[in-house]
Amino acid sequence: MISLRKVWIVAExxxxxxxxxxxxxxxxxxxxxxxxxxxxxxxxxxxRVDVQAAVGGSYFNYYAAGIxxxxxxxxxxxxxxxxxxxxxxxxxxxxxSVPVSRKELVLGRSVGGGLRSxxxxxxxxxxxxxxxxxxxxLQLLVALLSLFLFTFGVAGFSITLAVSIKSSxxxxxxxxxxxxxxxxxxxxLYPIAYMPPYYRGIALINPLTFAAxxxxxxxxxxSAASVPPLLAxxxxxxxxSIFTFLGVVLHERRLEGGGWQ
Amino acid sequence: MAVKPILTIVERDFKYFFRYKWWVxxxxxxxxxxxxxxxxxYTRMVKPDVITDYFVFFAPGLTxxxxxxxxxxxxxxxxxxxxxxxxxxxxxxxxxxxxxAIGRVLAGGLRGIIYMAPLLAxxxxxxxxxxxxxxxxxxxLTILAALFLVSLGTSGLSIALAVSTTSFEKYITARGVxxxxxxxxxxxxxxxxxxxxxxxQLTLLARYNPLSCGADLSRAFLLRSPPxxxxxxxxxxxxxxxxxxxALFAYMKVTQK
Numbered sequence: 001m002i003s004l005r006k007v008w009i010v011a012e013x014x015x016x017x018x019x020x021x022x023x024x025x026x027x028x029x030x031x032x033x034x035x036x037x038x039x040x041x042x043x044x045x046x047x048r049v050d051v052q053a054a055v056g057g058s059y060f061n062y063y064a065a066g067i068x069x070x071x072x073x074x075x076x077x078x079x080x081x082x083x084x085x086x087x088x089x090x091x092x093x094x095x096x097s098v099p100v101s102r103k104e105l106v107l108g109r110s111v112g113g114g115l116r117s118x119x120x121x122x123x124x125x126x127x128x129x130x131x132x133x134x135x136x137x138l139q140l141l142v143a144l145l146s147l148f149l150f151t152f153g154v155a156g157f158s159i160t161l162a163v164s165i166k167s168s169x170x171x172x173x174x175x176x177x178x179x180x181x182x183x184x185x186x187x188x189l190y191p192i193a194y195m196p197p198y199y200r201g202i203a204l205i206n207p208l209t210f211a212a213x214x215x216x217x218x219x220x221x222x223s224a225a226s227v228p229p230l231l232a233x234x235x236x237x238x239x240x241s242i243f244t245f246l247g248v249v250l251h252e253r254r255l256e257g258g259g260w261q
Numbered sequence: 262m263a264v265k266p267i268l269t270i271v272e273r274d275f276k277y278f279f280r281y282k283w284w285v286x287x288x289x290x291x292x293x294x295x296x297x298x299x300x301x302x303y304t305r306m307v308k309p310d311v312i313t314d315y316f317v318f319f320a321p322g323l324t325x326x327x328x329x330x331x332x333x334x335x336x337x338x339x340x341x342x343x344x345x346x347x348x349x350x351x352x353x354x355x356x357x358x359x360x361x362a363i364g365r366v367l368a369g370g371l372r373g374i375i376y377m378a379p380l381l382a383x384x385x386x387x388x389x390x391x392x393x394x395x396x397x398x399x400x401x402l403t404i405l406a407a408l409f410l411v412s413l414g415t416s417g418l419s420i421a422l423a424v425s426t427t428s429f430e431k432y433i434t435a436r437g438v439x440x441x442x443x444x445x446x447x448x449x450x451x452x453x454x455x456x457x458x459x460x461x462q463l464t465l466l467a468r469y470n471p472l473s474c475g476a477d478l479s480r481a482f483l484l485r486s487p488p489x490x491x492x493x494x495x496x497x498x499x500x501x502x503x504x505x506x507x508a509l510f511a512y513m514k515v516t517q518k
């Protein structure tokens with residue numbers, strides 16, 4: 001039987017740990033600002049009129065909404081790096097000795113990983129929503145709830161990879177490769193209509209596409225969404241379910257026994 | 262100061278570089294994703310009067326992104342050495358500190374060039390196929406020299422960053438900040454005219470950004486636009502000199518602690 005209280009204690013610990021990384025949080029905010037204020041503004045002048053129309057009138061707004069999702073993704077993935085830090089400092093053994101079951105531990109970590117990235121990206125998300133101008137608050141609320149599930153799924157995904165690989169170097173480079181592919185083969189940066197046909201198939205089943213399109217739908221950029229909202233929501237639920245389940249199973253089986261590099 | 266100990270250090274760092282096959286494979290795939298996914302999609306979206314073919318425009322920029330990633334790897338290793346106090350072992354070697362520091366900075370620069378070589382060949386192939394232009398031997402040597410200097414400067418920058426913190430996460434995050442600020446305020450991804458229109462207050466910074474000079478110098482010989490200007494080489498040489506010197510002093514200071 002899973003105790004929700006214990007799950008929350010684990011999640012709370014992860015949130016507190018995250019908020020201690022002030023330097024990293026400030027630096028990552030600079031990442032966001034430079035992507036929006038430098039790349040976003042310049043690239044906005046580069047695209048044709050039909051592109052601007054296809055993305056809901058302004059590529060800048062489309063891009064800003066997409067960057068929020070990439071930030072949400074990259075911040076949530078951080079939980080995997082935390083696991084390596086803990087392995088490095090012997091904290092994993094300590095965590096295994098506390099009166100919390102493996103299932104509660106990994107669920108707590110997924111929830112904590114998702115919540116803390118939501119807390120962190122929250123102000124940037126509000127700023128982008130202010131730029132776009134929200135037209136339907138209820139629609140936005142539904143989208144934000146789905147994004148919660150998306151972040152839990154990403155945390156589960158990161159934990160799954162971290163405990164499967166057990167090598168910080170390989171994990172770092174694999175996350176870099178996945179990040180490069182998952183972001184570029186999604187609708188976070190550009191709409192599906194402008195992708196060559198051989199990339200469209202992957203983009204249509206990419207969880208970042210679901211999250212970006214659903215967030216845009218919530219923010220009132222419906223015309224910019226490539227995937228219907230219901231399908232995007234189902235995609236996010238499927239992603240969350242698969243990776244939370246995998247995270248729980250692998251965490252239970254592979255956390256013990258050392259072998260961390 | 263002897264050359265042989267410096268070469269030994271360079272050789273050691275070189276061998277280490279090729280031990281990280283996973284990293285190299287990962288970096289190549291990241292760089293190729295930029296060219297074969299992002300640039301291809303952008304080509305379908307860009308105004309033709311701004312950039313005729315974004316894929317071809319971006320190809321020379323790819324060498325700079327590749328070079329930057331590879332040259333920054335030396336910083337990652339030095340950061341790890343400082344954290345795990347392997348630098349103490351390095352100090353016990355029969356090599357002077359100056360020689361050790363010069364060897365590390367040089368190795369970082371050379372690793373960038375070696376890693377970038379296949380990507381430069383890809384760029385040459387793409388620009389030749391699309392434009393029919395191929396650089397003359399002297400032009401090609403100028404590109405190589407300029408890229409080596411960019412690599413040397415970047416290696417220096419990464420070492421200076423690496424020794425300023427003992428936290429790996431801080432180093433990785435600071436690398437991200439440097440990457441975004443240097444690349445987005447340069448002509449690697451877009452031409453200077455576009456920066457002038459969108460962010461006029463940053464034009465000067467973007468024009469004299471060494472990454473802009475490196476990318477534009479390559480484009481001058483590979484795409485014949487923008488025109489080559491000697492100031493590009495001077496700018497890149499200054500970047501290399503400043504950051505290589507900074508790295509030498511910072512590395513020596515940290516290893517002396």
